[in-house]
Amino acid sequence: MRVGVLLNERGGADALAKLADDVRRAADDGFPSAWISQIFGVDALMALAVAGRGVPEIELGTAVVPTYPRHPAVLAQQARTAALALDGRLTLGIGLSHKVVIEDMYGYDYGRPLRHMDEYLSVLLPLLNGENASFKGETLQGNIGLSVPNEGRVPVLLAALGPKMLKLAAERADGTVLWMTGPVTVRDHVAPTITAAAKAAGRGAPRVVCALPICVTSDPERAREQAARTFEIYGSLPSYRAMMDREGVDGPAGLAVVGDEDAVAAKLEELAAAGVTDFVAAEYMTGEDRERTRRFLTSAAAR
Incomplete structure (x- = not known):
């Protein structure tokens, strides 16, 4: 069993500098991975791309990015850009979040979460694999390709x-x-x-x-x-x-x-x-x- 660390959300104008120090210390301490949550602070993918660039070897992951507020093609573009900045060391953790967040805060319908996630992956995964996506479902659709210059695929973990x-x-x-x-x-x-x-x-x-x-x-x-x-x-x-x-x-x-x-x-x-x-x-x-x-x-x- 590998042992990694969850990085605490940082506040203040120097939040990204502090996070970069946390990533660097995690790598120096010998952890194989470091993870950050997507809540209401800094954007997790952007923060990892900034804070983790230049810190070699350590895997960096999101735990997790909520799917509903982001079209899967938009998330794929963002994740592939972050993976490019991190030399392919990104693992994308995604999840449904919770009804109190998705409906009460964002105003999206949380009524069919399993259907949503299945259809979301039908667009997200091809794009993360460097392929075009062509899908029309009951909750979303996508007919798009990306030109972000990544080598290899971005792995996905599902909450x-x-x-x-x-x-x-x-x-x-x-x-x-x-x-x-x-x-x-x-x-x-x-x-x-x-x-x-x-x-x-x-x-x-x-x-x-x-x-x-x-x-x-x-x-x-x-x-x-x-x-x-x-x-x-x-x-x-x-x-x-x-x-x-x-x-x-x-x-x-x-x-x-x-x-x-x-x-x-x-x-x-x-x-x-x-x-x-x-x-x-x-x-x-x-x-x-x-x-x-x-x-x-x-x-x-x-x-």
Whole structure:
């Protein structure tokens, strides 16, 4: 299991400079990958193209870019441009987001998410592969080609939790990227579902990228209390709430990987045994706990 890091969103006029420092430190610390979310701050793809250019070798990924606000041809053009800036080290993670965001904030219809994603991929994937797209569906259409000068394809990971979306990720994308999904759920639901679907489709083993809050500490109670505050919103979003119920925890704090070095190492081993191919560490504490966590993760990434 590879160990990467989730980069925190940066604010202020020097946000991109700070993010570039974070990418550089992640590479210097030996992490094979670094990821950034697309929420309401800087645009994830543009930020990675700027911050990651000139930092060699490390894979840079989005976890994840919401699909509804961007036509798939527009996202393909943006992703291929970012991949060009990053010398082909980009992995594009995409997802549906949530009804409260897509309908209440953006004003799009969130009524047919699976159909939307299936049709979205019908335009996005050919364009990311350097081919023309010609598709007309029930929710969108695209008849277009791009001239962005990339070599090779841009890999795609699909945020998928339900069985139908996991099947789609197995059959059409390169795997899934998860958030707020614990080892029991990965072992009993995510990994077997996506692996079986990939095998049935004659495809190779899919990536299962799992991001979770993490803190190596001597005070796990305080760390869990902070996790409960920091990630509170995820306990109220239906898709994540379903994963927490499946995992048997009350909220996000119950999914945080927290404890001393031995306890955290054991949890990472559990995730690897469950079928996680890439663990992405969301460091959320400050001070000595944060530095202790980074020291542990640096060691784990080197194994």
